[in-house]
Amino acid sequence: MCNTAGRCRTPEVLLGLPATSHDDGYTVTRGAFTAAEVDELRTALEAATARAAGLASGAPSTLTDGGHVIQTVPGDPPTSVHWEPGVEPPVVRNLRPVAHLDPRLAARWDDPRLTGPAAGLLGVRAVAPLTSKSSLKRARVGSDYLWHTDHTFLARFLDDTAAARVVTAMVLLDDADADNGALTLVPGSHRGTGRADGEPPRPGDAAPVLLAAPAGTVVCFPSRMLHRSGANRSARDRRALLYLYQPAGRPPLDETRPLPR
Numbered sequence: 001m002c003n004t005a006g007r008c009r010t011p012e013v014l015l016g017l018p019a020t021s022h023d024d025g026y027t028v029t030r031g032a033f034t035a036a037e038v039d040e041l042r043t044a045l046e047a048a049t050a051r052a053a054g055l056a057s058g059a060p061s062t063l064t065d066g067g068h069v070i071q072t073v074p075g076d077p078p079t080s081v082h083w084e085p086g087v088e089p090p091v092v093r094n095l096r097p098v099a100h101l102d103p104r105l106a107a108r109w110d111d112p113r114l115t116g117p118a119a120g121l122l123g124v125r126a127v128a129p130l131t132s133k134s135s136l137k138r139a140r141v142g143s144d145y146l147w148h149t150d151h152t153f154l155a156r157f158l159d160d161t162a163a164a165r166v167v168t169a170m171v172l173l174d175d176a177d178a179d180n181g182a183l184t185l186v187p188g189s190h191r192g193t194g195r196a197d198g199e200p201p202r203p204g205d206a207a208p209v210l211l212a213a214p215a216g217t218v219v220c221f222p223s224r225m226l227h228r229s230g231a232n233r234s235a236r237d238r239r240a241l242l243y244l245y246q247p248a249g250r251p252p253l254d255e256t257r258p259l260p261r
């Protein structure tokens, strides 16, 4: 089937199934979103980022171990604004949650091109939103993400099992490659447990895979999958939206209190 711009999608994508599937625990769907759809998401994300950054003046802030400043701006729910470390004038690194800040972003929660691969990886019929993030990786100043699994962050709020039953659907809003900080995953690493933030791949892990891919690609991977991405040394932004899904019937992260440590 083709749209009015003449762009065609495979029947698999229309059915919400990943066009490319890997036994390694993740899926990559190139061409999932059309150029016009990517443009709309970029515009919406830039509007949301400008709004959140505008609200940050005077908002409470915390300093991470790595020297990053994170502010919490009011909203329903509030959004964490994470700034690039040591960059003047200040540049936003990411927002969480982000989708509720613009209806064009929120509308994608139900998109079968995201829910299909997420449900497939989780092995369930229906999924529910957990939380959403942006990753802006601006040209020349976008900083790296150390080796980590999303499970570590989620386990602050969810029990171990629930934190493991989460999948991220990442929508690339710009072409991504090694120069502008494309995502690197370690295939199969989601089968292991207990990886500390910053811990590199272990002997016996599969070789890391750099996902160089065009804007409009959707990458889906589970919360226990080890991943990182490099700094953006290029003159091109490397923006992405990340929608985190869980099995249907569970509350969103922002309705969940942090667990006692």
Ligand SMILES: O=C(O)CCC(=O)C(=O)O
Residues within 6 Å of the ligand: 133, 135, 145, 150, 181, 182, 183, 227, 228, 229, 240, 242
């Ligand atoms: O944007 C990226 O390259 C990585 C983002 C990420 O790993 C995260 O938000 O946990």
